[in-house]
Amino acid sequence: MSIFCVVDDKHIPLYRILWVAATPHFCGHEDCTQEGNYEVRLEQGESVWANREERDAVLEALEQWQGGVGDGDGNWEEEE
């Protein structure tokens, strides 16, 4: 699988992601363009902003990249 995920039209290497916001951004500023988006924090103080679909895709990609964290379903093993 790819080690990249796409957020805000950018290909982000999964290993650069530090954390992903659990709740949508809200700051109340009138000129804020990221209202309702999810912050994806990268190394070196950078952030990108994901919409809900992108955020879900990022989390899924991270889990698969780490080799399937919870060992509940073995679906990913079929791909050998």
Ligand SMILES: [Zn+2]
């Ligand atoms: Zn804001």
